[in-house]
Amino acid sequence: MSNINYDYIEEYIRSVIPRKTDNLFKLRNFAIEHNVPIVEEETEEFIKFLISIKKPEKMLELGTAIGYSAISFTKSSDSIKNFTTIEIKNEMVEIARKNIEEEQLNSIIKVIEGDAAEVINELEDSFDIIFIDAAKGQYEKYFNLVLKNLNEDGIIICDNVLYKGMIANEELVNKRKKTIVKRLRNFLNKISKNKEYQSSIVPIGDGVLLVRRSN
Structure with a gap:
């Protein structure tokens, strides 16, 4: 149970x-089988639905893992011509690249190995959708960094923002997760109160945050 829904x-x-x-x-x-965290099925379908509406040409992902979401999102829409994904763990990078090659998506999906914060500083491309699914305690940092790469009418999607229900229920907070929970709460509070952005938290999967610039 995710502690988000029954x-x-x-x-x-x-x-x-x-x-x-x-x-x-x-x-x-x-x-x-290998305990690799990837996007929840219902979240995957929700984001694919958003992609079908937005029809992005370029997407950026923070947190590649085995390349599952990059492959799924790219295959869901012919509109995607460039999908850049960043992963810090070498083992995951190698697996992801192998999986992407098997799907013959090398010409569209580019896996960059490195710390997301450092890689983003070097990125000059702009993107229609940015999907943040990396270290949860760094979401505010990642969000602020990728803003320069977000197209004017682009969308930022952050996964796992309700963090197994801990964000909303103090009784669920694991002692080892207190810092992550505190940082996520601060991030969500700042975004919700910032008039420069329109945002919505969707209680699906482990919680999804959608953000766009206000008109």
Whole structure:
């Protein structure tokens, strides 16, 4: 249970998601078997829906893992011509590149190895959608860094912002996670009160934050 929604709600939502018959099914199972955190199924479908509306040409992702979300999002829309994803762990980078090559998406998806904060400083491209799914305690830092790379009408999507319910319920907070929870709460509070942005927290998966510049 995610502590965001009741188990039966999650189970129902997942039951109506079309079953994957391609390599994504194998990749999700690999992630589960090897305890690699990837985007929740319902969150994946929600973001793919946003992509179908936004029709982005260029996307940026912080936190590649095995390349699952990069592959899934790219395959979901012909509009995506450039997908840049950043991963700090060499082992994950190698797995992701292998998976992307097997999907023949090398010409679209570019995996950059390194610390996201350092890599972003060197990025000059602008993006229509930026997906933040890296170290949760660094979300505010990442958000501020990627703003220079966000197109005027672009969207920033942050995953896991309700963090297993700990953000909303103090009783759920693990002692080892107190700093992360505090930082996430501060980040969410600042975004919600900042009139420069329109934002919404969607209680799906582990919580998704959507942000765009105010008109």
